[in-house]
Amino acid sequence: MTLSSVDREPADADPTIAVSVRNVGMRYGDFDAVKDASFDLPKGKFLTILGPSGSGKTTLLRLIAGFGEPTTGEIFINGEPVNAVPAHRRAIGMVFQRLALFPHMTAAQNIAFPLKMRRRDARTIADQVERYLDLVKLGGYGGRRIDALSGGQQQRVAIARALVFEPDLLLLDEPLAALDVKLREEMQLEFRRIQKELGVTTINVTHDQREALVVSDEVIVMNDGVIQQKAQPILAYRKPENAFVANFIGVTNFVHGIVTGVDGGVVAFRSGGKDLRGIAGGSAPQLAEGAQCSAAIRAEQIRIVTGGETPDRFEIVVEGVIADTIFEGERIVYEITVPQLAEASLRVFDHDPAAHTQFQPGARIQLGWNSKDMHVF
């Protein structure tokens, strides 16, 4: 690869950055599938792009893989601009949504394919294939045809095939989406193990928030083709950048109101007849007195005060009526209508097994929470 003259160098040409996406946009007709996306991914990190279906995740990933050129912006891999480099000359391993294994080849032939295409020394290919079959715990399965393997085994072949040529970057486009929950959770940890073992920089795409939080070093939340937030999983969860992120990750309640005062990071607002407070959400909050606002609070931050808890532990205590009781096994989810907050509907968890049969629909209870857990947008 030659360094062509480009006007936009990556932000700082930092040698620790593996992928740098600069103001990338992709337009189909008059529809923007990806809008002005920018981020840097350090080498060796596991990044997950999280977003609902149709939010442009695959589009962004395919641009990085080299299937098509972005309409605007530039992508850098290891500091080199790659917009003009075709997919087959980028050293990127990709695992596709539907795996895209070659059905006319055996598992071993699939894994050998990238080595053959890269004209590696034929004598070393068999060994390398064997090594990667072992890495994904498929030793001895090399001779199987693809359709003679189970779903999980096919996943493993696909991963081995994407990694066997030691790419700079591994891309995963929701390859686990089609698996059942148990296998999916097993494969998530397996991805993480392999990624750690090889230290390969990885971009994973998913609409499964649990997967994003479990496996990633960094999470990017996308919606409508726009990056909403890039943060470590814990921060994306604790400090959502906007209402979309707050809603998309975790079980989140919203209370709508009118801002009555802003004091530094603290926002006072009125919902229904009640005065509430919360912290201003996002990195650049735009809240002024009199503006409409939505306050987000996680289901697990709201406690049921009635019985057990003492009301004075909470800054806010409201009255509610149980509208529905949902048994989820390890916990019960109560859906509670709060007349004081303009009939807002709040979801609250109850993990106390002794309390599992405590409340029936129609029961009146007290709810309590603290203002620091409420993010106002």
Add this chain to the structure above:
Amino acid sequence: MKPPRSAYPWHWRVLDVLERVVETAWPRRFTKGLPHAMLVPVVLLVAILIAGLVEMLDSSFRVLDTNTFLMSDFYTLDNYRRALTENFFQSVATRSFIASFIVTAITLVVAVPYAYLMVRTQSPALRKFLLVALFFPFFIGEVVRAYGWLIILGNQGLVNEFLGLFGLSSVRLLYNYSAVIFGLVQYMLPFAVLMIAPALTAIPEELEAAANSLGANWIRTFRHVVLPLARPGLVAGGLVVMTLSLTNFAIPAMLGGGSQDFMSNVIYDQFFRTSDQGLGSALSILLVIAGSILVGIIFRLFGTGSLAIKGARK
């Protein structure tokens, strides 16, 4: 028990009546035999075909008495001896077979990119154009199309007139082997494309993207992924083109001008020119046998392709 009126719309009643009519006209116990009954037309057609073949087989063992123009009462292998040993028939057979191989090869080479473009193009307009261009020749028919080539390629044809504009002397484009091959390829192309396109459609585009990301440029993607996966379509298309070419009549007759006869033309001559039904039958039987052997060999070598009946997919 009757459900309340409101819950029972009138079109349900109509269907009920229809169902009762069907039940009386075609009682349930008939239904079991239905699949067999549906085979009757096919069996009839095949039976007629076999009857015809048996009749031909019979005449193929009788020789023509040139005095009375009647077939002999006795059986003899004379027709087969003539068909297999006479130089003329040998050269016609060789010509037909070689032509069918060449036509098949050229047709497949042209049809694969055509079908690929038709299946993969992003532009609906281009896809429509390719489809219409494919079906258009079907409306015209073989003979008219061959006649069209006479007009275009003849000594006073469009091509030669065009060459004449540049002062070039006219070229003999018709009545030779290449003209026949050319005409056959042009005639067979739609069949081949129609057989190959479904096989290509069945290949997920993601496989090609995968091959790309694994380091294969488009040529190697085509060679290692697309072609092997399209093989059933290629085999089926190849077979159709090969057998149709081998037994073609109109194009060698018209574009070959009598000098490039195929087996069908020679058989036609036996039946309708010299009225030697015996020799004609013997040649026909030989053509059927040779064609079947050829198809058998191809099945053996390449599998039965998308014509697979059973167990061909491993």
